[in-house]
Amino acid sequence: MQAFTILNGLVVPLDRANVDTDAIIPKQFLKSIKRTGYGPFLFDEWRYEDVGQPEMDCTHRPIRKDFVLNQARYQGAKIMLARENFGCGSSREHAPWAILDYGISCVIAPSFADIFHNNCFKNGILPVILTDDEMDVLFTETIATEGYKITVDLESQTVTTPSGQRFTFEVDDFRKHCLLNGLDDIGVSLQASDNIRAYEKERKQSAPWLF
Amino acid sequence: MAKTLFEKVWQQHVVKANDDGSVLLYIDRQLVHEVTSPQAFEGLRIAGRKPWRSNASVATPDHNVPTTGLEHGITDAVARTQVEALDANCEEFGITEFKMGDIRQGIVHVVGPEQGLVLPGMTVVCGDSHTSTHGALAAIATGIGTSEVEHVLATQTLIQKKPKVMRINVDGDLPETITGKDVALYIIGQIGTAGGTGFAIEFAGSAIRALSMEGRMTLCNMTIEAGARFGMIAVDDVTLDYVKGRPSAPTGEIWTQAVAAWRELHSDADAIFDKEIHLKAADIVPQVTWGTSPEMVVPITGSTPSLMDAKDDVQHEGWSRAFAYMGLKENTPMAEIAIDKVFIGSCTNARIEDFRAAAAIAKGHKVASNVKLAMVVPGSGLVKAQAESEGLDVIFKEAGFEWREPGCSMCLAMNADRLEAKERCASTSNRNFEGRQGAGGRTHLVSPAMAAAAAIKGHFVDVRGWK
Numbered sequence A: 001m002q003a004f005t006i007l008n009g010l011v012v013p014l015d016r017a018n019v020d021t022d023a024i025i026p027k028q029f030l031k032s033i034k035r036t037g038y039g040p041f042l043f044d045e046w047r048y049e050d051v052g053q054p055e056m057d058c059t060h061r062p063i064r065k066d067f068v069l070n071q072a073r074y075q076g077a078k079i080m081l082a083r084e085n086f087g088c089g090s091s092r093e094h095a096p097w098a099i100l101d102y103g104i105s106c107v108i109a110p111s112f113a114d115i116f117h118n119n120c121f122k123n124g125i126l127p128v129i130l131t132d133d134e135m136d137v138l139f140t141e142t143i144a145t146e147g148y149k150i151t152v153d154l155e156s157q158t159v160t161t162p163s164g165q166r167f168t169f170e171v172d173d174f175r176k177h178c179l180l181n182g183l184d185d186i187g188v189s190l191q192a193s194d195n196i197r198a199y200e201k202e203r204k205q206s207a208p209w210l211f
Numbered sequence B: 001m002a003k004t005l006f007e008k009v010w011q012q013h014v015v016k017a018n019d020d021g022s023v024l025l026y027i028d029r030q031l032v033h034e035v036t037s038p039q040a041f042e043g044l045r046i047a048g049r050k051p052w053r054s055n056a057s058v059a060t061p062d063h064n065v066p067t068t069g070l071e072h073g074i075t076d077a078v079a080r081t082q083v084e085a086l087d088a089n090c091e092e093f094g095i096t097e098f099k100m101g102d103i104r105q106g107i108v109h110v111v112g113p114e115q116g117l118v119l120p121g122m123t124v125v126c127g128d129s130h131t132s133t134h135g136a137l138a139a140i141a142t143g144i145g146t147s148e149v150e151h152v153l154a155t156q157t158l159i160q161k162k163p164k165v166m167r168i169n170v171d172g173d174l175p176e177t178i179t180g181k182d183v184a185l186y187i188i189g190q191i192g193t194a195g196g197t198g199f200a201i202e203f204a205g206s207a208i209r210a211l212s213m214e215g216r217m218t219l220c221n222m223t224i225e226a227g228a229r230f231g232m233i234a235v236d237d238v239t240l241d242y243v244k245g246r247p248s249a250p251t252g253e254i255w256t257q258a259v260a261a262w263r264e265l266h267s268d269a270d271a272i273f274d275k276e277i278h279l280k281a282a283d284i285v286p287q288v289t290w291g292t293s294p295e296m297v298v299p300i301t302g303s304t305p306s307l308m309d310a311k312d313d314v315q316h317e318g319w320s321r322a323f324a325y326m327g328l329k330e331n332t333p334m335a336e337i338a339i340d341k342v343f344i345g346s347c348t349n350a351r352i353e354d355f356r357a358a359a360a361i362a363k364g365h366k367v368a369s370n371v372k373l374a375m376v377v378p379g380s381g382l383v384k385a386q387a388e389s390e391g392l393d394v395i396f397k398e399a400g401f402e403w404r405e406p407g408c409s410m411c412l413a414m415n416a417d418r419l420e421a422k423e424r425c426a427s428t429s430n431r432n433f434e435g436r437q438g439a440g441g442r443t444h445l446v447s448p449a450m451a452a453a454a455a456i457k458g459h460f461v462d463v464r465g466w467k
């Protein structure tokens, strides 16, 4: 997993509440056998006039010009602003896969749905929770200023705007440790490799039929 | 200190305790199928990881495989891609796979125990919620998500928090013709689909002891429908007789050693449970679900409920919606409900005993003319072969049932076997959710004997006293 330390990047404002995982990545893409390649289909229904299908070439699809992700000034965004309860609905892990594949590795919102929030950490995305007032500041400034970039610093748990305004956020210690070091759950468990080997050695003696 | 069965097996698998109360739990066996594994294998590849112990995992395709016309291969492109991906991944990572066409192929939860790949006291996982099935062998067995499938492949462990433990005792003798399926549906009707949430359930009592291994698997299979991720039954002679001689079961010296250890796999006499429930076997009548949740279940002698009897607004709303979806009215006697299709199969009821029970009902009868399709889908190639050696396929075919190839089939309608909108089905599977067996399809869960009887009569009927 890619480590997350400090991210300075272009911000895209998605001004909607209760964005569900079916909107993030529609169900037809769940038939795919991959965990990459979902980026072009992120928010498929909102981004395109037609209905996307797995593996299709998106370069010539008719786009919905008014959707934020399609506006020229937001191309290359790494940070997304959203409203409350982002990522609700089905538990599909394809949602964070799609966001990451698109190039966004930090989502800032006043609240997140539980499973999605958890799935973000498992996949190297930092979900940041700020207050409604702080969100309003970010939304207003992002929309007002072309090329608006902010800095998200996981170590100090801060979000800093270009004018130097600084907001702090909470993050679980264990999750923070994993993200900072690029450790997914597997990486963390593998740190206990010696324990696992010792356990197996003992069990091979006491319960050989298991091996 | 006195321990429950669950605690005994749990403690034997703790590799390391974490600060937050979770543990790193060692996993003895992972069962793999084509739908929930591809991204896990891709994750390994992206991270450059290898399976920790590739011989701990075993794979077989089941969810998507066609149950007819196998000579044409898989015609559905998505299904074919998933099955081919499974073949390629197993090849690349050195995992044993029972491929399509192998007599050992079938539904993971039928194949695992059948091959002796699941043994008493093991921890077993699979990317499928009905993994609870394997608790019938006194295993800690549970369904997991795709990230966790990858986690187990890479580390042979899982990070888990210990659930609470509940014991459900079914005391007394089960009346004749009452099966594991009726017991499962009855329990869910009593405790509700959230009754087991947060718990591992141990099933105990004389009625459970009297169940065959197949019946116990059916019961544990449906634990997840009661909200519990784990169902378990202690080891006894029935368990040992079932395991003995299976292809992957231990033999000789090691068998003797294993049996000595397995004999300990029961709750100690004075073990304390977080919750305990007592039910009477004599109260159980053949069960039929009427609605869109397994807890919407009544005895065949009963009727759909009256909305007036709903215990609160939420239930009233749920029942109204279920009536509308199922195309049923309040207070309708179950025995008056006519059906369009019959499905005998799934990891709940596609084992040899299930087919014997269904064939005993079907023998010498014909499927009713209003029934458009009655299909029997074996849980594995070996179940199919066994049934054929006993002539059960002939009984089914003569009665007008279709005899299919093994797979999940119409349990979840991922392949071509499905209900059309408004079609009503007597099904031996485990979920009657809206759209489960096809968009708009109406599912009634029953035992194999009840499904066969419904096929013959064209409507639900009490199998007690069947001639």
Ligand code: SF4
Residues within 6 Å of the ligand: B062, B063, B107, B108, B109, B128, B130, B346, B347, B348, B407, B408, B411, B412, B429, B430
């Ligand atoms: S038979 Fe049904 S419940 Fe069982 S594994 Fe297959 S799809 Fe899942």
